[in-house]
Amino acid sequence: DTEVTQTPKHLVMGMTNKKSLKCEQHMGHRAMYWYKQKAKKPPELMFVYSYEKLSINESVPSRFSPECPNSSLLNLHLHALQPEDSALYLCASSQIWPWGSGYEQYFGPGTRLTVT
Amino acid sequence: GQQVMQIPQYQHVQEGEDFTTYCNSSTTLSNIQWYKQRPGGHPVFLIQLVKSGEVKKQKRLTFQFGEAKKNSSLHITATQTTDVGTYFCAGPVNTGNQFYFGTGTSLTVIP
Numbered sequence: 088d089t090e091v092t093q094t095p096k097h098l099v100m101g102m103t104n105k106k107s108l109k110c111e112q113h114m115g116h117r118a119m120y121w122y123k124q125k126a127k128k129p130p131e132l133m134f135v136y137s138y139e140k141l142s143i144n145e146s147v148p149s150r151f152s153p154e155c156p157n158s159s160l161l162n163l164h165l166h167a168l169q170p171e172d173s174a175l176y177l178c179a180s181s182q183i184w185p186w187g188s189g190y191e192q193y194f195g196p197g198t199r200l201t202v203t
Numbered sequence: 204g205q206q207v208m209q210i211p212q213y214q215h216v217q218e219g220e221d222f223t224t225y226c227n228s229s230t231t232l233s234n235i236q237w238y239k240q241r242p243g244g245h246p247v248f249l250i251q252l253v254k255s256g257e258v259k260k261q262k263r264l265t266f267q268f269g270e271a272k273k274n275s276s277l278h279i280t281a282t283q284t285t286d287v288g289t290y291f292c293a294g295p296v297n298t299g300n301q302f303y304f305g306t307g308t309s310l311t312v313i314p
Binding site for chain 1: 233234236244245246247248251253291293294295300301302303304305306307309
C-alpha cells in the first residue's frame with residue numbers, strides 16, 4: 088500500500104471556526120510533512136515530523152497547529168484562519184528525514200481549504 | 204526566497220513534439236527529485252538523481268543531473284496528451300534539513 092489518505096477533500100470555514108485536517112499512511116514511513124500550495128505555485132513546506140516529533144516549523148503562524156498522534160497519523164488543527172490561508176494543503180510522507188538521505192515523498196490528494 | 208528556479212514557466216506543444224524543462228538551484232544539491240502534478244492532482248514522484256552528471260531514462264523521459272549538482276533537466280520525447288501537467292524539480296538544501304520545490308513548468312499538449 089503506497090497510499091497517503093487525507094480528509095476532508097474540501098473544507099470551507101469561517102474565520103472564527105476551528106477545524107482539523109487529517110492525514111494517514113500505512114507504509115511504515117517515519118517522516119511526515121505538511122505542505123501548503125497556492126494555485127499555480129509549488130508546494131511550500133510547513134512542518135516536518137520525524138519519529139512523531141516536530142523537527143521543522145517553517146515559521147508557520149500559530150493559527151496552524153500540527154499534531155502527530157502516532158507514526159501513521161498526522162493532523163493539522165486550524166483556528167482563526169485568514170482568507171489568504173485558502174489553499175491546497177498537502178500531506179506527504181517518506182521513509183525517513185532529513186532529505187539528504189534521498190528518499191522520495193509520497194503525497195496525499197490534499198484538502199482544498201477555503202476561508203470565508 | 205525561492206532557491207530553485209525552473210524555465211520555462213509554461214510550455215505549449217503539439218502532440219508528438221519534444222519538451223524540455225530546466226531546473227537551476229542557487230546551491231549544490233545532494234540529490235534532485237522530479238515530480239509530476241496533473242491538473243487538480245497532487246505531486247507524484249518520478250525519479251531521483253544522486254550522482255554528478257547522472258542520466259536516467261524512463262521510456263520517453265530523460266533526466267539529467269548537472270556536473271556541479273546545481274542544475275537538472277527533464278526531456279520528454281514525442282509528447283502525448285497524458286504528459287499534461289506541471290513538472291517540478293525538488294531537492295534538499297541546507298544539509299538536508301529543508302526541501303525546496305522548483306517553480307515548476309506547466310506543460311500543455313495540443314492534440
